[in-house]
Amino acid sequence: MxxxxxxxxxxxxxxxxxxxxxxxxxxxxxxxxxxxxxxxxPVRVYLHIVNAAFGNIGVISDTLVKATPLILxxxxxxxxxxxxxxxxGAEGQFLLGAWGASAVVLAPVLPEGTPAIxxxxxxxxxxxxxxxxxxxxxxxxxxxxxxxxxxxxxxxxYIALAWLQFWVFGPWSEGGFQQSVTFPRTxxxxxxxxxxxxxxxxxxxxxxxxxxxxxxATAIMWVVVSRTRFGYEMRLIxxxxxxxxxxxxxxxxxxxxxxxxxxxxxxxAGMSEVSGVVHRLQDRISPGYGFTAIIIAYLARLGPWRVVxxxxxxxALILAGxxxxxxxxxxxxxxxxxxxxxxxxxLVRYRVxxxxxxxxxxx
Amino acid sequence: xxxxxxxRGIVKSFPGVxxxxxxxxxLRVGEVHxxxxxxxxxxxxxxxxxxxxxxxxxxxxxxxGTAVRFRSPRDAIAAGIxxxxxxxxxxxxxxxxxxxxxxxxxxxxxxxxxxxxxxVAEMAAGVGMRVDPRARVWQxxxxxxxxxxxxxxxxxxxxxxxxxxxxxxxAPQEAEELFxxxxxxxxxxxxxxxxxxxxxxVLAVADRITVMRAGRVTAAxxxxxxxxxxxLARLMVGRPVLETLERADAAPGRVVLxxxxxxxxxxxxxxxLRGVSLQVRAGEIVGIAAVAGNGQSELAxxxxxxxxxxxxxxxxxxxxxxxxxGAALRAGVGHVPEDxxxxxxxxxxxxxxxxxxxxxxxxxxxRGPFLDDGAAxxxxxxxxxxxxxxxxxxxxxxxxxxxxxxxRLILAREIxxxxxxxxxxxxxRGLDVGAIEVVHRLLLELRAxxxxxxxxxxxxxxxxxxxxxxxxxxxxRISAEMPAGGADLQEIGMHxxxxxxxxxxxxxxxxxxxxxxxxxx
Numbered sequence: 001m002x003x004x005x006x007x008x009x010x011x012x013x014x015x016x017x018x019x020x021x022x023x024x025x026x027x028x029x030x031x032x033x034x035x036x037x038x039x040x041x042p043v044r045v046y047l048h049i050v051n052a053a054f055g056n057i058g059v060i061s062d063t064l065v066k067a068t069p070l071i072l073x074x075x076x077x078x079x080x081x082x083x084x085x086x087x088x089g090a091e092g093q094f095l096l097g098a099w100g101a102s103a104v105v106l107a108p109v110l111p112e113g114t115p116a117i118x119x120x121x122x123x124x125x126x127x128x129x130x131x132x133x134x135x136x137x138x139x140x141x142x143x144x145x146x147x148x149x150x151x152x153x154x155x156x157x158y159i160a161l162a163w164l165q166f167w168v169f170g171p172w173s174e175g176g177f178q179q180s181v182t183f184p185r186t187x188x189x190x191x192x193x194x195x196x197x198x199x200x201x202x203x204x205x206x207x208x209x210x211x212x213x214x215x216x217a218t219a220i221m222w223v224v225v226s227r228t229r230f231g232y233e234m235r236l237i238x239x240x241x242x243x244x245x246x247x248x249x250x251x252x253x254x255x256x257x258x259x260x261x262x263x264x265x266x267x268x269a270g271m272s273e274v275s276g277v278v279h280r281l282q283d284r285i286s287p288g289y290g291f292t293a294i295i296i297a298y299l300a301r302l303g304p305w306r307v308v309x310x311x312x313x314x315x316a317l318i319l320a321g322x323x324x325x326x327x328x329x330x331x332x333x334x335x336x337x338x339x340x341x342x343x344x345x346x347l348v349r350y351r352v353x354x355x356x357x358x359x360x361x362x363x
Numbered sequence: 364x365x366x367x368x369x370x371r372g373i374v375k376s377f378p379g380v381x382x383x384x385x386x387x388x389x390l391r392v393g394e395v396h397x398x399x400x401x402x403x404x405x406x407x408x409x410x411x412x413x414x415x416x417x418x419x420x421x422x423x424x425x426x427x428g429t430a431v432r433f434r435s436p437r438d439a440i441a442a443g444i445x446x447x448x449x450x451x452x453x454x455x456x457x458x459x460x461x462x463x464x465x466x467x468x469x470x471x472x473x474x475x476x477x478x479x480x481x482x483v484a485e486m487a488a489g490v491g492m493r494v495d496p497r498a499r500v501w502q503x504x505x506x507x508x509x510x511x512x513x514x515x516x517x518x519x520x521x522x523x524x525x526x527x528x529x530x531x532x533x534a535p536q537e538a539e540e541l542f543x544x545x546x547x548x549x550x551x552x553x554x555x556x557x558x559x560x561x562x563x564x565v566l567a568v569a570d571r572i573t574v575m576r577a578g579r580v581t582a583a584x585x586x587x588x589x590x591x592x593x594x595l596a597r598l599m600v601g602r603p604v605l606e607t608l609e610r611a612d613a614a615p616g617r618v619v620l621x622x623x624x625x626x627x628x629x630x631x632x633x634x635x636l637r638g639v640s641l642q643v644r645a646g647e648i649v650g651i652a653a654v655a656g657n658g659q660s661e662l663a664x665x666x667x668x669x670x671x672x673x674x675x676x677x678x679x680x681x682x683x684x685x686x687x688x689g690a691a692l693r694a695g696v697g698h699v700p701e702d703x704x705x706x707x708x709x710x711x712x713x714x715x716x717x718x719x720x721x722x723x724x725x726x727x728x729x730r731g732p733f734l735d736d737g738a739a740x741x742x743x744x745x746x747x748x749x750x751x752x753x754x755x756x757x758x759x760x761x762x763x764x765x766x767x768x769x770x771r772l773i774l775a776r777e778i779x780x781x782x783x784x785x786x787x788x789x790x791x792r793g794l795d796v797g798a799i800e801v802v803h804r805l806l807l808e809l810r811a812x813x814x815x816x817x818x819x820x821x822x823x824x825x826x827x828x829x830x831x832x833x834x835x836x837x838x839x840r841i842s843a844e845m846p847a848g849g850a851d852l853q854e855i856g857m858h859x860x861x862x863x864x865x866x867x868x869x870x871x872x873x874x875x876x877x878x879x880x881x882x883x884x
Contacts (some may be wrong), residue, residue, distance in 0.1 A: 117802050228724055235716065239709040245669060246698065246706050247720040248689035 016301060016348045023344035024299075027337040034332060044136060045329070050053030052323045053316030061192065061205040067279060067308075067315030068207075069094065071214035071291035074300065074307040075221055080301050082225065083238045089138060089153025090266040091290025092160030092225040093131040097267025099164050100130025105187045106172045106180055116186040123187060123271055124213070131267015132260040134160060139259025143252040145272070149259075157290070163164035166281045172281060177295045181284035188274035210272030215308070217265060222304040234258065266290060287318065295338050365428065367392045367523050367554040368413060368444070373422035375408055382775045383419070384578040390523065395545055395555045396584070397569035399562070401599055401795035407580040412523045414446035426523075443515030446525040451508050455501035459494055459511050461481065463518050468877030470617060491547040505655070506537035513544070524548065525556045530564055531793055536654065542568045551715040555601040560599070562592040562794045563824065569693035600797045610807055615831070616645035619815035620666070620784040621697075625674035626683070627658075627665045635661045636672065637839040643784060643815040648806065650830030650847055651819040654859050659819045660701055664786045666817070667691050667698040669706075679783050690741060692721065697772055697782030701819075703766070707773045714754055715743040717761050717772060721780045729791070740821055740827050750775040752800075761881035767798030774805050784815040791825060803829060823855060830856070837861040 032042030053063045073090040094233055101123040110119055120219035139155060141147035166179070172180040174261070189209040196203035225231035236244040237251055244251055269289065278285055292314055299313075300306035314334070321330025368390040380406045390396050400406045411417045413424070415433030424431055426442045433439045436446070453462050472683045480496040487494045492510045492777050498836055500508060509529060526545075545555050545568060561620040565572055566587045574582040574595060582598045597603050618872040629635040635658040643649045653659040666668035668683060668691035669814040676684040678694040691698075700706040708717050719739050721727055727738045731855055743757040750771045761769060769880040770790065777785060787806065791799040806829060810816055820826050826833060830847040843858035 091784075120427070227734065228732050229729055230732065231720075232716065232734050233725055235712060236709055236720070239711045240705070242706050243709045243720070245688055246700060248668075248687075248692035248724075250687065250689060 019344040019348045020299065020301060020341070022157070023340040024337065027333065027340040028341070030336050031329075033331045034336075035329070048323070049316065049320040052320035058204060059319070061207045063312060063315045063319050064207045064211055065315075066318050067311040068210045068214050068276070069269040069273050069289045069310055070219060070292060070296055070311035070314055072210075072272065073266050073290050074267070074296035074311050075214075075217055075304060076262040076265035077293045078299035078300060078302040078304065078307055079221060079225075079265065080258055081297050083234050083254065085142070085152050085258060085262075087135070087138070087262050088150055088294065089135070089156050089160075089257065089290070090262070090269075090293045091286060091288065093134045093263040093266035094270040094273075094286055094290045095157075095160040095164050096134040096263075097127035097270025098132035098281060099167065100267060100269070101127035101271035102127050102167075102172070102180060102183075103130075104245055105183050112184070116187065116188075119216070120189065121208075121277055124268060125152065127267045127271025128264040129267070131270060132264040134267070135259040135261075135263020136256065137347075139216075139256045139263075142259070143255040154210035158166045161283070165282070168281055168283050172282075180280045182285045183275070187242045188279055189272065189278070205278070208272070208276035208311055210269075210276040213268060214273055217268070218304045220309055225304065228253055292318075292334065295334060295341075298341055299337065365392055365846065366390065367427065368556075369425040369428075370409070371423050371425075373409060373424075374420045375412055375414055375417055376420060380421060380668040381578050384413070384421070386575070386578070386580055387583065388413075388557055388573060388580070388609040390554050391571075392554055393549045393552055394570040395549055395557055397557045397559060397560060397565040397572045398594060399565050399572055399599060400575035401797060402477075402793075403577075404575040404599070406575055407527055408578075409553065409575070410556060410558060412445060413439070414444055414525055416450065426767050440516075440519050440521065443520060443522040444525065445519060445521030445523070446527065447509070447512045447516060447529065447533060449511055449527050449529075453500045453508055453511060456499060458497050458499050459503075460496045461498075462500055462511055463515050467519070477764050481515060483518065487514060489552070489611055490517070491542055492544050504537070506533050506540065509533070509541065510544070512880040522552070523554045523556070525558070526556045528560070529557070530559065530561060535821065536860070539562060549593075562796070565595070566590065566592065575603055580825075592614070593751055596796050599795070609870060611811060615647040616813060618642050619645050619679060619770075620817065621665065621675075621677045622674040622684075622686075623674050625662070625665055625673035625676060627661045627670050629658075629661055635639065636665060638674075639836070639839070639841055641817075641834060641841065643817050645783075645815050646813045647812060647832070648810050648818055648830045650826035650833045650857055651817065651836055652823060652826055652833055652855055653819075653821075653836035655821060657836050659836050660788065661839075662836070663698070663701065663786050663819055666786050668694055695781075695783030696737075697721075697777040697780055697814075699777055699785065699787040701792075703769050703773055704762075708769060709763050710826050711760050712745065714752065714757045714759055714761055714772065716737050717748055717777050718743045721776055746772075746775040746779060748810070767801075770794060770798065774802065778805060778809055782814060784817065785809060786817045786819070788819045789821065790818070791820075791822065799825075821851060835859055 030045070032046065035045050052059060054060055073094055076090045077087060078092065104119065104123045104126050106142045110122060134156060138147070138149045138152040141152055142149045168178050168180060174181045174263040180272035192202040225234065233249050233254060234243065236247060236249060237254055241251055270285070273285055274281055296307060296310040296314055299310040317330045317333060368388070370386065370388045373383050373386045373388070386405070386409055388409060398410070408417065412419050413427045415436045415438050416433065418770065425431070426444065429436070431442055433442070446852040447605070454465065457465070460476060460483045463483050464474070464479055483496040487496070488852045492513070493508065494510050494514065500511065503511070513524065516536050520794065527542060544566070545557070549555060551737070557565070557568060569587050571584045571621070572587055572590065572595070573580060573581070573584055576599060593603070623640045626634060626638055627636040639662055651659050651662070661670055661702045664674035666676060668686055668688035672685055674684050675682055675735050678691070678696055681694045683696070704710060719742065722728055723734055723739070728735055728742070740757060747754070747757055752764070752771050752775065753768050761772065764772065774790070775833070790806070791802050794802065806816060816828055818826065827847050827850060833845050833847045833850055833855065834841050835855060837859060838861060842861060
């Protein structure tokens with residue numbers, strides 16, 4: 001018996017969607033087996049995860065808080081991946097975005113007492129610009145000199161972290177601790193709980209305005225990739241750069257623009273995190289959002305709205321996972337999901353055929 | 364005469380296709396038997412059955428009178444049947460001899476290259492092939508690489524050689540050399556099956572001809588004597604094919620494309636265009652004749668902005684020399700590229716996306732920054748119908764299209780963009796008779812509309828049929844210009860090789876071998 005992979009012709013949209021769902025289910029089954037193997041009860045663990053992430057309005061709000069930076073960094077990765085630009089540097093761009101936004105308060109760029117209506121937009125702009133600048137470095141190197149962006153984006157992550165640490169250990173340190181002072185309230189993104197005065201039901205809900213940024217960014221990206229000439233040219237470059245050049249597309253320009261926008265999205269995620277959740281700059285503001293974003297973009301098959309769904313799933317895993325075990329279980333499930341996705345990708349592109357060998361005997 | 368191969372009632376199906384339906388085929392010892400048919404007629408399927416790659420569902424196969432059943436190509440080789448496929452399977456960094464020995468069980472441990480080289484050279488000489496056994500494959504021209512593939516089979520003891528469209532990748536002179544080799548081989552008692560869809564060469568080389576259409580044999584083992592290309596074309600296509608094209612006299616208008624002193628380098632950095640100057644007028648087809656690798660591919664890329672160049676290239680008064688592809692596009696340069704799949708289309712994108720490639724920047728498709736999806740789909744539906752692009756739907760990815768259909772799509776896109784000048788490179792390469800007819804008709808219609816057309820082709824017959832004027836390119840320069848009508852083949856060939864008189868062929872072979880543009884596979 002031999003097993004052969006035959007390439008499929010046209011693949012219907014529902015096939016790849018079904019494969020993704022199947023990959024998720026298989027991942028959770030394998031995860032369950034691992035849990036059972038170490039003596040846990042997988043059903044109870046999964047029920048606990050569901051309950052801890054979606055059990056009541058409070059935890060749903062917390063899940064969305066976790067999902068917010070994932071959506072923005074996930075979009076950053078999905079946008080670049082559509083052009084087959086492997087931006088592995090969303091983490092670094094996120095950190096730079098956080099730094100840029102913090103600089104507005106800590107440098108300070110704006111004088112003390114500036115109203116929130118001015119501070120917040122300036123912080124958004126600073127965060128996005130800092131992230132874009134960090135994305136432009138690999139973008140320019142790739143477009144002008146053909147430098148492999150996987151290496152540069154990956155390495156720049158470490159430089160970004162070192163940069164951030166320099167500022168929180170040194171100039172912006174609060175009394176020698178590796179964090180800055182807490183931002184004034186004018187630099188905080190509004191949260192649902194801030195409106196508890198008029199709507200008591202919102203009390204304690206920490207979902208902040210960053211979620212709205214994320215959803216608006218999703219909508220804009222959806223329109224751009226599916227309805228505009230820019231999105232069409234990205235598709236063309238992503239599928240066949242030679243044909244894109246043949247169609248008169250200036251590829252270098254697109255590489256630079258897409259890297260800058262990708263960096264800006266990740267930078268905005270960093271801004272939303274310092275301004276909406278942490279309210280100060282510290283070196284451990286990201287538990288690896290920029291890396292998880294890679295898996296999210298992949299799981300979403302680069303679709304903007306699917307990035308939102310995948311981010312909520314991963315947000316839930318991060319939130320609930322911590323309640324079960326500080327790091328092991330969520331990281332394990334994330335890893336298994338990635339493996340199953342890569343496996344299912346083969347099944348989307350190829351059909352498995354089992355042929356019986358030796359059916360025709362020699363005479 | 365004894366039969367080398369006898370196949371009776373071969374049936375082979377693939378999901379949804381009956382590729383071979385009760386096919387009979389026989390091959391005599393010492394003959395060249397041509398198997399003729401359009402793409403998808405089932406020729407390759409039948410030969411893959413003979414070579415042990417496919418197992419038939421029904422039918423029997425006799426080799427030298429003995430019934431055989433092949434389970435793999437190894438079995439077929441053991442029975443003396445070797446197949447040379449269209450796509451070569453050589454290791455570029457290894458020598459000819461090393462490639463020949465690759466995969467053989469012997470020698471087991473010590474490789475006596477000297478002796479192997481001697482026997483490879485001897486074997487090549489025996490069939491009249493010029494091959495240096497120590498040359499590395501990447502240095503060889505396509506024709507020479509094909510000889511290595513043939514040697515591989517002969518070295519494994521093949522007495523029956525199956526050649527799958529061997530001339531598709533060859534220049535005319537290389538094809539001539541191949542035919543000479545095939546005749547030498549049949550003279551030494553070997554037999555050859557020759558798959559092709561080119562009528563002229565089949566008539567020239569074959570002892571007998573079998574024609575297939577839609578999985579069945581439509582003419583079994585007929586003699587080329589007394590057959591005409593028109594007969595064969597009718598048997599292949601299943602309807603009479605218009606041999607003569609409606610062709611109005613040329614009425615060239617103003618100069619649309621004017622190139623002066625264009626220089627460019629090829630991918631290896633060697634200057635392959637050395638000062639080409641030419642003009643193409645409205646309503647005129649100018650043909651470029653050249654042996655592969657003499658700079659004609661670089662010329663097409665330079666004119667369309669895909670390759671850096673120096674010199675003036677003026678289209679309707681706009682100088683686009685040395686500027687990017689976007690400038691050529693805006694100036695009205697259409698391009699039917701040599702490599703349809705890798706340059707001319709985005710394989711995983713839909714027919715819609717591929718059809719709008721050249722005009723999505725302008726209204727009505729463009730609406731500010733947006734792309735009007737409805738207008739794009741309407742355009743695609745219209746072009747798919749008018750150019751008979753056969754595909755499940757306009758949303759199908761173009762990688763599932765056959766070669767002829769993909770070429771129709773590219774022509775539809777380039778022609779409908781109403782270019783001022785169209786650069787068409789090998790527009791009929793690899794297409795079957797019916798599809799070639801369509802392409803020729805479309806080019807002539809475009810000419811009648813007043814488009815200036817530069818046709819680069821290695822098919823001299825095509826150039827003489829379509830072109831008004833011929834430019835011969837040799838080693839990156841224009842070596843001759845002549846009216847296409849009544850141009851003498853010998854004379855064209857002489858200019859194509861840069862030589863003169865009897866030295867033409869030798870010079871040609873050297874030119875091919877040293878051609879800077881001949882890419883490694």
